[in-house]
Amino acid sequence: MSVAQSGQTLFVTTALPYANGPFHIGHIMEYIQADIWVRFQRMQGHRVHFVCADDTHGAPIMLAAEAEGVTPQALVARIAATRPKHLAGFHVSFDHWHSTDSPENVELSQDVYRRLKAAGLIYAKPVEQFFDPVKSMFLPDRYIKGTCPVCGTRDQYGDACENCSSTYAPTDLIDPYSTLTGARPELRTSEHLFFRLSDPACVAFLREWTAGSGAGGEPRLQMEVLNKAREWLGGSEGKLADWDISRDAPYFGIPIPDEPGKYFYVWLDAPIGYLASLKAYVGSGKAKTAGETRSFEQILSAPDTRQIHFIGKDIIYFHTLFWPAMLKFAGAPYKVPDNIYVHGFITFTGEKMSKSPSPASTAISSASTSISRAARRRSSRASSAARCRRACATPPSCGGTEGPPSSRGQRRTLSPTRTRSANSARCCAKRCASPIASTSASIRRSRGSSQRIRRAVTSCTTSARMRSSRFAR
Numbered sequence: 001m002s003v004a005q006s007g008q009t010l011f012v013t014t015a016l017p018y019a020n021g022p023f024h025i026g027h028i029m030e031y032i033q034a035d036i037w038v039r040f041q042r043m044q045g046h047r048v049h050f051v052c053a054d055d056t057h058g059a060p061i062m063l064a065a066e067a068e069g070v071t072p073q074a075l076v077a078r079i080a081a082t083r084p085k086h087l088a089g090f091h092v093s094f095d096h097w098h099s100t101d102s103p104e105n106v107e108l109s110q111d112v113y114r115r116l117k118a119a120g121l122i123y124a125k126p127v128e129q130f131f132d133p134v135k136s137m138f139l140p141d142r143y144i145k146g147t148c149p150v151c152g153t154r155d156q157y158g159d160a161c162e163n164c165s166s167t168y169a170p171t172d173l174i175d176p177y178s179t180l181t182g183a184r185p186e187l188r189t190s191e192h193l194f195f196r197l198s199d200p201a202c203v204a205f206l207r208e209w210t211a212g213s214g215a216g217g218e219p220r221l222q223m224e225v226l227n228k229a230r231e232w233l234g235g236s237e238g239k240l241a242d243w244d245i246s247r248d249a250p251y252f253g254i255p256i257p258d259e260p261g262k263y264f265y266v267w268l269d270a271p272i273g274y275l276a277s278l279k280a281y282v283g284s285g286k287a288k289t290a291g292e293t294r295s296f297e298q299i300l301s302a303p304d305t306r307q308i309h310f311i312g313k314d315i316i317y318f319h320t321l322f323w324p325a326m327l328k329f330a331g332a333p334y335k336v337p338d339n340i341y342v343h344g345f346i347t348f349t350g351e352k353m354s355k356s357p358s359p360a361s362t363a364i365s366s367a368s369t370s371i372s373r374a375a376r377r378r379s380s381r382a383s384s385a386a387r388c389r390r391a392c393a394t395p396p397s398c399g400g401t402e403g404p405p406s407s408r409g410q411r412r413t414l415s416p417t418r419t420r421s422a423n424s425a426r427c428c429a430k431r432c433a434s435p436i437a438s439t440s441a442s443i444r445r446s447r448g449s450s451q452r453i454r455r456a457v458t459s460c461t462t463s464a465r466m467r468s469s470r471f472a473r
Ligand SMILES: [Zn+2]
Pocket: 148, 149, 150, 151, 152, 153, 161, 162, 163, 164, 165, 166
């Protein structure tokens, strides 16, 4: 990371924590990294606007609130109330903390959408998906279970089997049922809205943006991240699929203009929450108190402003493809990010720690608990964990094209004959998002121990499942 040139304005964000739970140690690690960087830049004489927000929308929040008998807003408010003491406890000083469930985010999300539509990059297409007739709602993949179509194991999720690690569409499940009501889901068709990410103009822009440098002259992406983005972008043939940006009611989200009963998929409005937080910061008068006299639009469009996002590697997909493309084709005053700074996960002997259920206030003390837990898990499946880590550390090239597991419209349904190697690629893409490739080769090398391989792949899939819940919104 470079020192910004003198006199620049830096608009800096960290990833927005999902509002269905308190901070975990991974959040705090990222905030401390970003806070140190921000303090250093300020010491160099730069003006920094450092903001964050709660990421509030999506089906999990809606269903959790319903289960508690409260409104989604009340659930989000309760979680949000836990934030300040943890931030203060770690001396992390954001200039402003906002919410994606805010007037600013509604205004900006709808504005970006209208601009993309005017640019010809939005279109409607019928999508067939499972519908819970008792709950009267379309079911995200994670809310469907059934019998694995490949190995016959019961009670498997709608996107992957924990026993044989096959991935498939929910419609491939045998005897599917809704995890919300137990009802047998019905296949129904609904019009969804798509962002034309595969448009040649989008692809050309992303090739240039991912490989280019920000206003500070530093490459926008770290080399490892650039490699991953290149895998998704593909070669001359192009690999990007269009992006399903709508969800049908009931859904806790932002209404799509002129589309009654349809809401933006949470991953459309979540990053726009960065901008909404900056806009609210300016609107609140706090920016002016800090010496910033310009409007939100003037700050964004000023040539000396740099836009910088700190994120974890699990959300590279959204920040290096959708987000810059949305901003580019929405046009001024929106600007594309100058840099995306990506960090990995906190691990102990290869096990990810950041999903510790303990809140950040006890992160330090809970670390020892997590370590003990990790050690027990490790000893109980030492060989499989070791196998899995070797796979994840394998250097690139299978061209892992898979994005987040629940991005509808991008799933590859695998034939049973492709299951083993394809799953290995998928596992690595999900677990560590690092460049992968020869995973299937390494699996072949170890074919003598098929039982170990199966356990290893399953363990990777389990980790991926823990993480994938954040995408199943
Ligand atoms: Zn199976």
